[in-house]
Amino acid sequence: MDCSHIQFCADQSKVDFEQLQRLFVRTAFWARSRNMDDLKIAIANSNPVVTVWDGDRLIGFARATSDGVYRAAIWDVIVDPDYQGVGLGRKLVETVISHPLVSRVERVYLTTTHQQSFYERIGFERNETTTMVLHNSKSTEDLARRIQEQLPIAIDK
Numbered sequence: 305m306d307c308s309h310i311q312f313c314a315d316q317s318k319v320d321f322e323q324l325q326r327l328f329v330r331t332a333f334w335a336r337s338r339n340m341d342d343l344k345i346a347i348a349n350s351n352p353v354v355t356v357w358d359g360d361r362l363i364g365f366a367r368a369t370s371d372g373v374y375r376a377a378i379w380d381v382i383v384d385p386d387y388q389g390v391g392l393g394r395k396l397v398e399t400v401i402s403h404p405l406v407s408r409v410e411r412v413y414l415t416t417t418h419q420q421s422f423y424e425r426i427g428f429e430r431n432e433t434t435t436m437v438l439h440n441s442k443s444t445e446d447l448a449r450r451i452q453e454q455l456p457i458a459i460d461k
Contacts, residue, residue: 307390311357312399319347319355323362331382334417350379352403356387356396363387366396368412370405378406378414397426 321340328335328343347353347367356364363384370376378400383393406412413431416423420430 313355314352316347316353320362324365327362327382327384351405352400354396354399356392364392364396366400368400368406370409372405374410376406376409376412394426
């Protein structure tokens with residue numbers, strides 16, 4: 305496949321949310337239920353956000369969050385199945401990694417379900433011993449409220 309016409313864009317304002325939602329449904333089993341409002345919030349709180357375009361068709365997406373010094377995390381790396389296997393996913397991840405908010409941190413984290421070998425070829429290492437997750441739920445919200453009620457501190461929202 306000739307990819308010389310494919311464009312990478314790091315401008316958040318250029319994200320087409322309808323196409324992005326369709327791309328998630330088509331490409332990412334873990335993100336099929338994401339709604340448009342939540343996608344807008346996630347992207348507004350991410351930097352960089354990189355989209356990949358074939359003309360006016362969105363064919364790839366990735367985003368990151370970073371503190372700019374110590375840690376960054378890459379999220380939601382997806383490439384349309386019609387365009388996989390030609391190096392666009394690798395270039396997409398490398399574009400995110402090369403952004404100053406990501407390239408200058410000590411560690412970049414990424415979570416993947418089935419693509420470990422793909423990310424290892426880019427330079428990521430498996431890290432199976434330190435990752436933990438908190439699933440926010442009603443009970444978590446209740447716990448946070450109870451802790452806040454017990455502590456004599458004010459937390460700005």
